[in-house]
Amino acid sequence: MAKKVRIPIKSAADIRKMRVACETASEILQLCAKAVQPGKTTGEIDAYAAELMKERSCKSAFLGYRGFPGHICISRNEEVVHGIGSDTIIRPGDILKIDVGITKGGWIGDNATTVPAGDIDLETKRLLCATEQSLYEAIDHARNGTHLADLCGAVEAHVQPYGFTVVKEFVGHGVGRNLHEEPQVPNFRPPGRSPKLRPGMVLAIEPMVNAGVPGVTILSDGWTVITNDRKNSSHFEHTVLVTEGKPDILTARPREATEELLGIKMDG
Template sequence: MIPIKRGPEIQKMRKAGETAANILNRLADLIAPGVTTGEIDHAASQYMAEAGVKSAFHGYKKFPGYVCISLNEEVVHGIGGPRKIQYGDIVKLDVGVVQDGWIGDTAASIPVGIISPEAEQLLTVSEQSLNIAVSLARAGTHLGDVCASVEEHVSKYGYTVVREFVGHGVGRSLHEEPQIPNFGRRGTGPTLRAGMTLAIEPMVNMGTARVKLLSDKWTVVTQDGRPSAHFEHTVLVTDGDPEVLTWPRKTLLK
């Protein structure tokens, strides 16, 4: 069963989503050459304390960080540490917060300075695929349409989608039904209903779709070492246009 949120529950989801987005924005402002990923994670813990919220990730299955910070070939679930951010990197920030018992979950890929044209296109196309998928998340649509739209878009540019990790429903729990892969068949899957809240998150690789897990048992990297991009919004399905709960956030790509 896919949970349906109503009334006050939706309002609490809005607040959690906005808080997550604001924290992501503040962290994005800190990203610069020479800053360590551990410093970003420490700042995240401070910002969450200031906002009176908890990390949805810290301690989840013993995850040690407050946010996920993944660089370049790292796809998702990177852990903050001594690694220094460098000019030309792609930094993926994934922020999840628990506010008043409800979760907001959002992610963005942030270029550090001027990145290569190839990397810039990867980020642009990946964010476009998120926007396309979000636009389809409305009552009466098959979930398969949302999922298929991501791979359909990015494959036009020769990119691939990660298949082992997927988006998900979100609400009182970080991972609720349904699973939301970034591939699928149109016209299949459950029919979306107003009140569903979905974390839609394209994970797009420049090269092979194949990934591997590092020895820390968390960080996922591309097998070929080529860059990956990750964008995510928490979205409320309505009878009209979808409502993105993790706005506002600044435009990270021009």
Template structure:
């Protein structure tokens, strides 16, 4: 069942999304060679809790951390750890905030140091595909229009789109209906209506679209161990507009990519 939000509820989500955006900005300051990913998790949790939020991910179905930190061939759901970032890595930071009864969710993938041109191109294309998907997330369209825009753009560049992992509705629960795949046919899927709040999150691979789940039950990596990129925004759909509730502004103020 889809839970439609009132304008007041959307504003609450937007308030939480501002905390989330600023937490991302704090993390971005420390993404560089020599930093442990567990330290980034500590930075995010402290900022969120100091600003009247709760980390959405920590404890969710037993997940141990506030951030999902996914390095290189890890697509999503990686654990923060004692891993030390190295020159040439890429790192996806995915975070959620629970604020006044509602969740928001966003992600960003960073290059660390000198990253190959091929990998930088993947990151840029994945980020661009997020906004192309959002352009189709409008009243009267369907979820397939979002996925089709993402899929057509990245596949034209030679990349692949994961099938098993999708975007989602979000609100009082972190994951709600409907699912929002990053592939699909125009005019197919769930109709987009006013009051829907969606987390749109392209996950795009340099190599095969196939993925593997590690033994920890969480970490998802590419089957061929080539790198994967991930960007995400939470958006609200109204009859006359679609509003991006989360922000990457504070990331981009602190990290030049």
């Protein structure tokens, strides 16, 4: 983080267009999440996402990106991110990470959530709750004048007390006309100086949190990232605009894993 980076500032016209892309990405993500159920395959969810994109006159921001073969990333259980839809059957108790990125009108919308397939055990519920809350802890720091490092550090600071760890090899990022723009947005406090956030900056903030060790491995397909101890991992993401006031979540959606919905207490 010591290297000075040029973070793009979006104009009011840019933001209007980006808001449309982000709202579309959020809608597709929510519909894909509702489609997750035991007995379906991850490939069926990917195909459904492709249909939804076609209906909404947008394209996948992932398909073909550096050779990625899926329309969305769909990652199961110990798979952290970048999972590829296949004939893998979703089973009761699985958790599915769904990451939807689309291009519409020349702008990107990028967001992700973790979805339980039927009932899941208490520890996995706690993992989802902690990860989703860490996203909102980070978002609360997406304010004019805040150091980026404070936003990044908020994720790890929230999940560590529960015994969970953050993935360090993969990070969030700036987003706009391109899927990956400056700055990098890790889920831990980076060393050295960090830039201050300014209105018009747009960040894809995406906690990737493991139930066990933080280490990960990329499978032989060249994409799918799994936890080294094969314990579950959780992933939530929003595209967020820094404004003169409170953060503006461009991919806004109802919170999926709140304590109230899951009926658990995180400190219990």
